[in-house]
Amino acid sequence: MKILGIETSCDETAAAVVEDGRWLRSNVIASQFHLHAQHGGVVPEVAARHHLEVILQVIDEALLDAKTSWSELAAAAVTAGPGLAGPLLVGVNTAKALAYAHDVALLGVNHLEAHLYANWLEVDGREYVIPELPALGLIVSGGHTDLILMRGHGDYERIGRTRDDAAGEAFDKAARMLGLGFPGGPAIERTARDASSASGDVKPSLRLPRAWLKGTDDFSFSGLKTAVLHTVRGETGPPPPSEEIAAAFQTSVVDVLTKKTVEAAVREGVRSILLSGGVAANTPLRETLVARSPLPVHAPPPVLCTDNGAMIAACAHYRFEALAAGPDLDPQPGMKFAHV
Numbered sequence: 641m642k643i644l645g646i647e648t649s650c651d652e653t654a655a656a657v658v659e660d661g662r663w664l665r666s667n668v669i670a671s672q673f674h675l676h677a678q679h680g681g682v683v684p685e686v687a688a689r690h691h692l693e694v695i696l697q698v699i700d701e702a703l704l705d706a707k708t709s710w711s712e713l714a715a716a717a718v719t720a721g722p723g724l725a726g727p728l729l730v731g732v733n734t735a736k737a738l739a740y741a742h743d744v745a746l747l748g749v750n751h752l753e754a755h756l757y758a759n760w761l762e763v764d765g766r767e768y769v770i771p772e773l774p775a776l777g778l779i780v781s782g783g784h785t786d787l788i789l790m791r792g793h794g795d796y797e798r799i800g801r802t803r804d805d806a807a808g809e810a811f812d813k814a815a816r817m818l819g820l821g822f823p824g825g826p827a828i829e830r831t832a833r834d835a836s837s838a839s840g841d842v843k844p845s846l847r848l849p850r851a852w853l854k855g856t857d858d859f860s861f862s863g864l865k866t867a868v869l870h871t872v873r874g875e876t877g878p879p880p881p882s883e884e885i886a887a888a889f890q891t892s893v894v895d896v897l898t899k900k901t902v903e904a905a906v907r908e909g910v911r912s913i914l915l916s917g918g919v920a921a922n923t924p925l926r927e928t929l930v931a932r933s934p935l936p937v938h939a940p941p942p943v944l945c946t947d948n949g950a951m952i953a954a955c956a957h958y959r960f961e962a963l964a965a966g967p968d969l970d971p972q973p974g975m976k977f978a979h980v
């Protein structure tokens with residue numbers, strides 16, 4: 641069964657064809673970050689207009705790459721939320737119109753649930769193991785830092801969340817303070833790598849704070865963000881080079897995310913850990929989680945960590961009946977996941 645997945649919730653216009661919820665037949669991603677870089681963040685109206693300009697071309701390319709025609713598709717699945725209203729509207733209405741015109745099923749997918757399902761995708765050359773359930777999912781993205789207990793397909797409980805900034809948002813803001821550009825995650829990772837290769841020591845001498853929020857599975861990154869600001873401004877002493885601040889920031893985020901995730905996974909007695917969302921592309925985060933976890937850790941290849949259509953299609957495959965939608969499917973910018 642082949643499903644077309646469409647994603648437009650933020651600043652990636654993406655479409656992909658996935659077979660049986662697992663085999664990636666195509667994966668087209670048109671990123672708009674160059675349009676938003678000058679503003680240091682995504683401008684919703686600009687994003688929506690650009691989605692509209694390229695979405696049909698992106699979908700055509702995904703079908704062409706997959707050598708798949710509409711008549712071979714079981715469904716068109718689209719992100720219904722959460723996300724930016726204008727961008728979501730473009731994706732949802734395009735999927736609705738195409739599904740109707742080609743007489744295929746329409747499925748409305750939750751973007752966060754889909755991030756978890758990137759772990760079910762098989763990509764060329766990757767050693768592939770289907771995640772064992774129950775699992776603990778750590779969704780670390782631009783808008784979320786959630787710990788999700790996944791008991792089965794469609795059976796979730798959010799046991800932890802960020803109380804302020806999301807991890808990705810903290811990466812983006814710290815990068816901005818350091819003048820490293822947007823998106824901040826990859827820029828911080830690159831800069832921190834320069835620091836460690838220059839000093840030959842992975843551990844930066846500068847130590848920034850960690851918010852443990854003991855007794856809870858919640859996270860907080862606003863204190864760390866403020867500490868970066870004070871350090872950059874030289875309020876705590878002569879400001880260290882930006883590579884060192886970037887490295888200390890990254891180490892702090894990785895330390896908290898990995899320790900708290902492993903602790904919760906062991907306590908809940910799950911069988912695996914699912915890393916997902918844009919920040920999951922971060923190599924130190926992936927490596928540290930694997931090193932610290934007594935359980936198998938699954939992490940999608942970096943290109944499937946950030947927003948893509950393949951994860952939407954994979955999620956739709958496993959949740960086909962539950963996600964079936966009709967012509968009244970509407971974008972839901974504030975769509976909830978795993979909590980009330």
Ligand SMILES: Nc1ncnc2c1ncn2[C@@H]1O[C@H](COP(=O)(O)OP(=O)(O)OP(=O)(O)O)[C@@H](O)[C@H]1O
Pocket residue numbers: 649650722723751755780781782783784807808809811812823824825826829917918919920921922923945946947
């Ligand atoms: N290598 C990396 N290291 C750290 N962070 C990264 C890396 N690559 C991307 N990111 C961060 O991932 C975020 C984007 O992730 P994603 O595309 O999943 O977010 P989003 O879709 O905007 O938010 P959400 O999924 O919560 O709706 C950005 O904040 C970006 O800085």
Ligand SMILES: [Mg+2]
Pocket residue numbers: 751755781782917918946947
């Ligand atoms: Mg996302």
